[in-house]
Amino acid sequence: MMKQSYLINRRQALRGSGVALALPLLDIMSPAVQAKSGDKPPIRLGVLYKGNGVHPPSWDISGTSETEFEFSPLVKPLEPIKEDVLFLSNLDHMQGGWSHHSCAVAFLGATGANGRSLDRQQPETIDQLIARKVGNETALASLELTCDGIFLPEPVTSYISYDQHGRAVPRESDPQIVFDRMFRGLSIEGGKYRNLSILDAVREDANDLKRKGSTADLRKIEAYLDAVRQIERQIDELNDKSADEKYIPTTEPELLRPVVSDSFPTRVKALLDMMVLAFWTDTTRVSSFLMANSSSRIVFDFLGINEEHHYLSHFVRNAGTKYITHFNMITQWHVEQFKYLAQRLASIEEAGQRLLDNTMLLFGSSMKHGDYHSGRDLPVILAGGKNAGIKTGRWLKYPDSQPYGNLLAGLAGRMGVNATGHGSITGSLEGLDRTMNYNFGITDTGRWVAQANGNKLEFSGLVRPTTDLERTNVYFIRLSDGTDVKLDASFGNLNGKRIDHYVGRVAKITGPFRKDGAQYVVTNIDTIEQAK
Template sequence: MPRNTHAQSLSRRTVLRGMGTAVALPLLNVMSPTRLLAASASDGKPPLRMGFFYVPNGMHMPDWTPKQDGFKFDLPPTLARIADHQKDINVLTGLTLDGARAHGDGGGDHARSVAAFLTGSHPRKTNGADIQNGISVDQMTAKYVGDKTRFASLELGLETSAQAGNCDSGYSCAYASNMSWRGPTNPMAKEIDPGALFDRLFSGQVVKETKQAISVREKYRKSILDFVLEDAKQLHKTLPPVDQRKLDEYLYSVRDVEKRVGGAEKLRMSEDGVPDYPRPSGVPKELSKHAELMMDMVTLAYQTDSTRILSFMFTNAGSNRSYPDIGVTEGHHESSHHGKSPHKQDNIARINRYHIDRFNYLLSRMKQVPEGNGTLLDNCMLVYGSGISDGDRHNHDDLPIILAGGAGGRIKTGRHIRYQKETPLCNLYVWMMQQMGAKADSFGDSKGPLDKLS
């Protein structure tokens, strides 16, 4: 970190250093447009981020789709869970994912719905090594802007990725458990461990931790921030009051997440109070805690501009996980085939609300982070939804899709927008890619950029 007495201007690349560790900073006011270097938007505004959040098995659509269009619409029961953010989202109705349809391949809608969700492609039906899909929108965009951040993209989730096996009616598990594809035969495996993700974001930045730092931290369970504390104090003195508050709030968030990651598994302690085995993986047994830790990590990754492109799968395609903590003891996939059973439809509605509660947590966290003239959420565009509409019908039209965030003022939010039937979901991706600066006139089965957003 520069040892200037008054930080009138600070590079966006500035980090806090100490004992071989480096921690990135959030966007501060003193990071003026002339010093943002390649990490900034060309006009000096906060950088724009994109994210994709996938839930499996479709939705209970009567509890999802608003009846009114435009700005004045009532939130149905599922969307009512994000009522605090109604002005920050657009509900998009009528979008279609044609690549997830059978097209003569028979069963396998769950695997196809994930494989096609970000690619718009129809995956080759195989459970062997000859998988074939398309490049996904996140990876296509990363080719244009990925070099501006430490991580071109991040692929995250709550269940591990598989690269082989038969997971859905003859479709490879690679399709069912990966939605990000670097190329036709290259699925991008997800990181599901909050501890490992935390280490990627904060332990190896710019310079790798020295063996001495790792040894000390593991032995005494010291925070990463302990090593950069002196640098943080010196920087704090040079900042104006508004940036001092931003720095304090950011470091508190990092410390808080680190503590919760470290407490995800109980440590066995030796007699002298020192842990007798290495740092735990950090994956909590409770799904809600796991999800919230990962959402905290998403916020920090965007806040530090470690990446601008991110994908997140809540569970893999066709997941049959039960949710006993919300009163659903039957499996998710089993319940999605409801056959109009009131009990199973109630199960699906409960699970839908559970998932969107986690997304609501993320939106709340991001909205608490001031950035530029608004918040972190204002400078994002986050897609939340599924590649299946009604899980019983396995249909891929009229998808449940939310677009959250203001995209740096490019989106008029707070609306329910109803599109013409069979409007490609990929139209949305073309529009998003163009906002990110990617040269894209088409993607997948798109017919042009999605209208009505600006």
């Protein structure tokens, strides 16, 4: 018998549009899915997304090999779980970078957004492609969570999951509603009909709203009704399955309904716990958590920060040590939540191993530089997934840029879904399952030189960012003789020439210059290209 621990007031009600339904007795709150023990545990996919990019110099790790590397300040919280994480470098998403509205769709869409409005059909995202293939095995095909609101000027920035019809999949921010959605009435005889009566009530209210709403409202209501019908079909399929077809947890899940809290960190933790519980009980095998949308205005006052997240991400135009420090504090806090999720999954035994071993976790942003909005060398980390063939405890730095979409294809393939040809995907990303022994160094060919031609300087070298947090628009280009050309141009010029695309690479640059003592100082980029 599974432990029952639900201290819910009898007056507690589930509320919807025109619906207030009292919760029944807690005999219905047993695990949503019953199954035969001894089966091989399924593979799950959990996604944590943070918008607004990162401060690259504080994010990038350094080292000499896949296993010999140093943790940067922003990923330092993951050092205690090094053996369970896989850092990835040189994954580019050129179709999805360079704009806030495109980044959200790009993270799981393997391509950019189709406009800024939710009325436009967007590409189906990988999580929903997977959910369509494996979602009939569980109570919920997928579970979408968030702790951020909707940015009304560009609503598309607030969703990372889109269904096969190109519609945004609704997110849920209330942990109690998530709990009730997962476990209310799906596990005992008759639960099906209780749920259907709720859906019928919601549908009746929606039909009433359709008679009063605008054209835009009608589209939204129709999309909602489609979601209702999908839930009904899922409930029917679950009730029609025999016990032999279902998976049962090998340890007893702790089904504790979360408390209501106004504390932002407490709510985030509760939502992460709901993702863990959903995987543990096999209520779903696909879940995403939008922790900050792609133009997030959250104020992290509990960290002592008073500026909006998006404002802080523009740390070149809003230059200063204070703003970068605050921006980094937010990013590090997001990394700490990823660590919590991985550790929580690792603490749960499943079939003699850990739930984390059967769960692939993806964390990151589809924007690298928070102010230049670059889509190159995305900040991406994997955790877990041992039984899916993910080899962790490494830093995998590809010598040549790889399509970010190929990572999504690699994750989908490990859940039995072929995503080749979806969006910008060209194949499955190599190296997730084995050591690649790449050469992490960049070879100085001896041709990294500078040549003055009138008032122009032509030079090639290794592009590096400044470490001066007060002058974030400065870059240095290392020459073969060990000296640096200083690049001190305007934000508009650097952003227009996509300087962040070349950081850590060898570039050929021309532009006007002046001399500061013996050092060349280039004040504008006329041309820039990757050196051969």
